[in-house]
Amino acid sequence: MSFVSKNSLVAMMLVLAVMLLQPSLSYAKTNEYGLPDFTELVEQNNKVVVNISTIHKKSAKSGQQQIPEQFRGMPEELFRHFFGVPPEMFQQQQEPGEDKQQVSSLGSGFIISADGYILTNNHVIEDADEIIVRMRDRKELKAELIGTDPRTDVALIKINATGLPYAKIGTSKTLKVGQWVLAIGEPFGLDYTVTHGIISALGRSLPEDTYVPFIQTDVPINPGNSGGPLFNLDGQVVGINSQIYSKSGGSMGLSFSIPIDIAMNVADQLKANGKVVRxxxxxxxxxxxxxxxxxxxxxxxxxxxxxxxxxxxxxxxxxxxxxxxxxxxxxxxxxxxxxxxxxxxxxxxxxxxxxxxxxxxxxxxxxxxxxxxxxxxxxxxSSGDGQLNSNQLGATLEDLDKEWLKSNGLPYGVRVLDVVSGPAEQAGMRSGDVIVTIDFKPIKSVREFNQLLKSLPKKRSLPVRVIRNGRSVFLPLVLD
Missing domain, CATH: 2.30.42.10 (PDZ domain)
Structure with missing residues (x-):
């Protein structure tokens, strides 16, 4: 028979008490296969997600087709996806010339405060005459537009309500590639659809979106998910689902979310000033x-x-x-x-x-x-008075007159007329480039360029600054 000392017993009880008091680190439990079970996370957070519809007031066109009676009430995006019908068929039947309302179920959003502030995408509510928010209990409320920021595709709207459940805001700064994430949204108007996946990459830069280092995931995101939250396993929002890469219009495993830190910075400014200052x-x-x-x-x-x-x-x-x-x-x-x-x-x-x-x-x-x-x-x-055919460089250059340089805002430079096989081609020079500096030394004429080439080190990469289509570009030049 073994005995436990009084001190050991007290220590064990303290450890047990600390373990019981520790908060759960994650909503997601694991099943018998060791995979995450998202049920508790979804139950805790589905009430903070909303459907967002917009109303655009337009004039009816005569001879418009109308959606068949048996399909009315079907989510617009789902109907259009499967049957390929134009959006005009969703407009109400009216006499030609009358004012009309076109209602579109465009996307998702999520509540960020008990008094009704909601985050979504700018492209979800852009140019809307009215914004309608549908809650989890099917209650519909008109929303006020607080402000938008097209540069980040973030919009802040507000409904007149109090005591609302709201999302827990996390941080995107600690995210790691391979981490589990979950999305709740309205793809094709299908309410409260849950999808999950992992973070595929961080800091992704997309064309025309230089201000957003996107979170790339393989979470299935489809039209209608836009503006919805991306959750981590702690039930915290870490991103706003914004874009997908797709050739078909549906999910291909390439989804992009706005980091929540950027979105909340925008939201705070919109709430305080109605605009964003950068x-x-x-x-x-x-x-x-x-x-x-x-x-x-x-x-x-x-x-x-x-x-x-x-x-x-x-x-x-x-x-x-x-x-x-x-x-x-x-x-x-x-x-x-x-x-x-x-x-x-x-x-x-x-x-x-x-x-x-x-x-x-x-x-x-x-x-x-x-x-x-x-x-x-x-x-x-992100024309001249002299030419040089440089075999050492593999390019034909010409001087530029002062008027041309002045009109193009350049103090000096020589133009590339032609590029053949050689160091210039390997560096990526093109016909029409204007060489401004080599190894940080100014190039004011073809003669100076020729003299400089003789003194530059060989077999070492040298920075060459060229002006290409009005933009400054650096190229790596290695002389033979």
Whole structure:
């Protein structure tokens, strides 16, 4: 027979008490196969998800077809998907010329406060005359548009209600590739559909969406899921489902969500001011490739390469130059060029921030104070009297007259007329490029270019700045 001392018994009881008091780390339990069971997570959160419909007031067209009687009441997007009918068939029968209302079940949203604030996508409610929110209990309420932000595709609306269940807001900063996530939404108008998957990639940059580092998942997302929440296993919203990549219009395992930290930053500004103000730097940037990394003295491809600095901008005022590689901004690491725009955008205006960069192989730290971004600006983006046929370069060049340079906003440069096999072709030069600098040295004429070639090191990658279609681009040139 074994005995337990009084002290040991007390210690065991304390451990047990702590274990009982610990909150559950996840709603999702596991089944007998070790896979997550999402039932509790869904039960806890389905009431915070809403369906969003919009009303567009239009004039009826004579001779319009109408949806057959037996199919009325079927979700519009589902009917159109299966039968391929045009949206006009969903408009109510009316006399030609009369005002009419076209109702579309467009997407999803989720409640973020007990007093009725709701987050969704801008494209869900864009140009709507009225917005209708349908709750889990089928109750329908008109919503007020608080504000939208097309740059991030976020919209904030509000219904007149109190004591509502609302979503727990998490953070997207701690997400990891491979992590389980779950979506609740209204695909094709089918209420409260639950799908799940894993995070496939983070910080995904999509065309025309430079301000959003998207969360890529393989969660099945379809039309109607837009604006709905993406949950982690703790039942916290970590993203807003926004876009899919699809050739058919349906899910192909490539879904993209707006990080909740960005969405909530936008929501807070819309709630306070009705608009979003972003920090503005004033540079055009490009990716640092493996070839360019050697040219700029980097051990590996990293950072955002400044291709051009615009006049009358913070970047110009505080000393950022074309050819700089920005490695850190406001203490945040810039691993790739697409990391910079959203970080700049979320930085408060007039804030002084530290910018760590590499300039001609040497590290520098600058202090920059940001201004606000206008709609016309981007945060951080992406004939002559002589010719030379350079066999060493593999390109034919020509001088440019002062008038042409002035009209194109260039202080100097030589134009590439033709590219043949050789270092220029390997670097990616094209006919029409204007070479401005090589190895950070200005090129003012074909003669200067020819002289400079003789002194440049061979078998080493050198940065060449060219102007291509009005944009500044750096290329890696290796001379034989």
């Amino acid at each position: 920090g503005f730097l004033g540079v055009q940037i490009q990716e640092v490739t493996s070839d360019l990394s050697e040219s700029f003295g980097l051990s590996k491809p990293m950072g955002a390469l400044v291709g051009e600095v615009y006049d009358n901008t913070p970047a110009k005022e505080y000393g950022i130059e074309a050819g700089d590689v920005i490695l850190e901004f406001d203490g945040k690491l810039i691993e790739k060029s697409s990391d910079l725009p959203p970080i700049v955008g979320m930085t408060p205006i007039n804030k002084k921030v530290s910018v760590k960069l590499i300039r001609q192989g040497k590290e520098k730290i600058l202090t920059v104070k940001l201004t606000s971004l206008d709609k016309s600006k981007d945060l951080a983006m």
